[in-house]
């Protein structure tokens with residue numbers, strides 16, 4: 001049921017906003033059963049849309065039409081277990097549900113008061129079945145100040161956001177605080193930008209506020225090109241108003257009346273939700289002219305990027321907002337002085353903007369209690385790769401990598417050994433087992449040669465080849481370099497060639513030294529941070545996994561058995577019953593069946609090393625070396 | 626007016642001037658490839674990199690873009706500057722081994738040979754032609770096309786442009802002869 | 816391929832003179848035509864009062880744009896880090912083999928275009944393949960076979 005809306009009604013003052021909030025809350029019965037379905041991108045991929053429809057249908061069928069509410073929300077975080085459903089008010093948590101489970105959920109848990117055991121999450125460590133969302137270890141160890149609301153609101157309903165106190169902070173900022181007081185509060189909070197560099201947010205705001213120029217811009221960086229990271233997407237999809245509210249407060253503090261959100265077109269749902277949010281905010285008078293009757297004007301438009309990682313870099317982003325190619329320029333004159341259209345411009349990451357309402361609402365003191373000496377607050381990571389509980393997590397800064405990977409992430413799947421965790425995207429590096437005690441914060445991870453970056457955290461196990469990972473990042477960067485400056489364009493290409501050679505068994509003595517030389521040229525000579533940090537994935541893997549490089553170069557051997565040119569598949573005859581599964585799987589007919597109960601024969605000259613046989617053999621009769 | 630020192634010489638400079646302009650004015654040589662005084666600086670070749678000490682903070686910057694400031698100390702030929710330029714020339718020499726300009730600059734930086742596989746480019750993507758066409762001829766006939774290592778200088782859809790006024794400024798300014806005119810027709814770099 | 820110029824004009828209309836929205840405009844045209852036709856780029860340059868060389872430059876800079884007609888189905892295989900460590904590259908190789916095309920290319924019958932992309936924002940469930948906007952998660956070679964079969968048999972039906 002759509003909540004009754006006060007459509008077309010502008011909110012003209014903080015008291016009207018408060019009244020609206022109260023009326024929305026009053027109309028909602030907190031004890032009314034509500035089926036909260038995660039419809040974030042992960043759960044959608046697992047079939048959430050079908051599940052939402054099926055729930056609505058089934059609830060009608062079983063005659064609960066007006067007794068139960070169905071809410072489809074943004075990402076809850078535990079993507080690995082999707083589609084997820086939470087039955088409020090008790091917060092019963094079911095996971096990996098399918099269309100077929102729904103009649104049972106409705107009749108057992110909504111009509112009656114029973115639990116559907118088989119849909120509960122079982123703690124892999126103890127086997128214990130967990131009924132309530134808050135008790136799931138994955139969530140229990142998190143502090144979800146930014147992500148928490150994702151599970152409570154329908155992102156396409158501004159009333160949902162207002163019902164949880166949304167925009168009341170904006171009212172506070174506009175009516176009770178001066179721009180200077182807001183900047184001071186942000187300063188006291190210790191907030192540092194979440195886009196990667198960790199630059200103190202207040203300093204940018206202050207410089208931009210003081211920069212000369214009548215027209216100033218605030219911009220939200222939602223380009224999120226970092227491979228393996230999707231937290232900005234999930235915030236925009238799941239709680240777009242929190243980002244908007246942060247931007248409006250920031251604009252007021254800076255003295256800007258025009259804002260942009262630069263979002264990847266590859267995120268259609270984020271584009272849609274933020275678009276709807278803007279429309280609704282305008283309708284309510286929370287955006288546009290004379291916001292909440294305060295006399296402050298601010299408008300936002302959406303610009304859609306198109307598949308260029310470098311456009312996340314601030315000056316490249318601004319160039320593309322001007323309709324030009326995403327080519328960075330030198331920042332000797334800062335963008336807060338001369339940015340978009342040469343005017344003072346303040347750019348912040350999605351998570352940075354979303355943190356602002358929390359800080360202004362609950363105060364700098366509350367915020368700065370979380371985190372470490374140098375980095376306050378929480379961080380959202382996309383915990384992915386070879387880890388059991390993949391998904392989005394939010395933890396206080398200072399949580400150790402080990403806690404994240406083992407306590408929240410549940411460790412490495414399949415009994416494999418942990419090898420490294422990659423943070424900071426292509427500018428970051430790989431952190432080995434010995435350093436898992438490191439707390440996450442901007443400075444600590446930088447000391448380890450990596451970076452916190454914008455929150456990608458990719459776990460790698462013993463089956464990951466670290467030379468291949470370095471090659472992978474260099475190939476990525478070669479594709480993504482804008483091509484403007486010589487060190488980046490030519491240097492990355494050469495490093496890529498050398499690394500590719502090493503993974504193909506063509507590595508030579510001295511290659512590592514050339515790589516290190518080139519790393520210096522890139523670091524010292526490149527125009528933007530894409531180039532200056534491009535060698536980090538190589539340098540950290542050389543530093544921590546030099547033996548793997550040497551195995552490739554000297555022995556022409558890939559210890560993790562990944563590099564195709566250096567491995568061979570073979571049949572372990574004792575284990576092979578000649579079932580023929582691999583024969584069918586092989587795309588090149590390299591494997592032949594001899595006779596029943598006799599091992600198959602693999603012809604190396606035909607093998608293209610695709611690994612199909614290895615994947616399909618359940619008996620472990622295919623060896624990879 | 627601001628005062629700064631370049632290689633130990635104290636000089637006065639106009640606010641907004643770049644280090645390169647100031648250095649050139651007093652006859653201090655800084656190598657460049659993508660710079661021309663008649664058009665706006667771009668900062669692509671990085672050869673003009675110098676070392677600056679900014680109130681104690683030492684770093685390498687592109688002198689064609691870095692604005693002078695009061696008290697700045699500039700070294701145009703420090704150890705780290707020389708090392709970087711050498712590295713850059715080694716990369717350029719591998720990319721455009723046949724260009725005389727590149728060969729002579731490489732010699733100048735003490736780069737006798739390159740450790741990388743040779744390519745056969747002529748264009749070093751300095752963008753002088755693109756800028757001269759835009760800023761002096763005001764035609765914007767050519768632009769960069771594609772990105773990264775696939776970047777090229779070209780006309781739209783790689784077909785000859787009817788709007789080209791054949792002023793030949795691009796061919797004139799090109800440091801490597803990669804873009805040229807043959808029988809009155811623009812020949813794009815390959 | 817026939818291009819509906821009137822349709823393109825109507826897409827361009829609201830963007831007239833708004834140079835900053837060039838990339839968004841190109842996105843909309845591509846969504847309509849499934850690529851960026853030459854004629855459209857010329858019109859865009861006139862409507863936005865931008866040099867054609869700049870429009871062409873932008874159209875070739877961003878990976879999302881194609882200057883050639885694409886197939887009926889767009890297959891995007893993720894090569895982001897999370898998908899890479901879970902075998903994304905091997906899926907890409909398989910797609911190349913099965914379709915007989917390289918990333919960026921289109922099959923001769925214009926049924927399929929293959930693109931390799933760096934992260935589709937669904938990293939927890941990698942490796943990810945997206946076909947016509949539909950996300951397929953935790954794809955392995957068997958699952959890929961069945962997905963491809965579904966689209967291929969649909970194609971054979973016409």
Ligand SMILES: Cc1cc2nc3c(=O)[nH]c(=O)nc-3n(C[C@H](O)[C@H](O)[C@H](O)COP(=O)(O)O)c2cc1C
Pocket residue numbers: 192193194195196197198199201221222223224225226309310311312313314315347348349350352353454528529530
């Ligand atoms: C190559 C490159 C890509 C980047 N991509 C992003 C991105 O996708 N999102 C982001 O917020 N910041 C990105 N950044 C960092 C931005 O340049 C900028 O520092 C940040 O958006 C500022 O916001 P913050 O102060 O809130 O962190 C990138 C930087 C570089 C060099």
Ligand code: SF4
Pocket residue numbers: 310327328480481482483484485486488489526527528529530531532
């Ligand atoms: S460092 Fe790379 S991405 Fe940055 S300007 Fe230079 S070529 Fe472009």
Ligand code: FES
Pocket residue numbers: 656657658659660667668669670671672673674687688689690
């Ligand atoms: S002359 Fe300064 S970078 Fe080329």
Ligand code: FES
Pocket residue numbers: 227228229893894895896897898899933934935936937938941942943
């Ligand atoms: S790494 Fe594949 S979806 Fe992000």
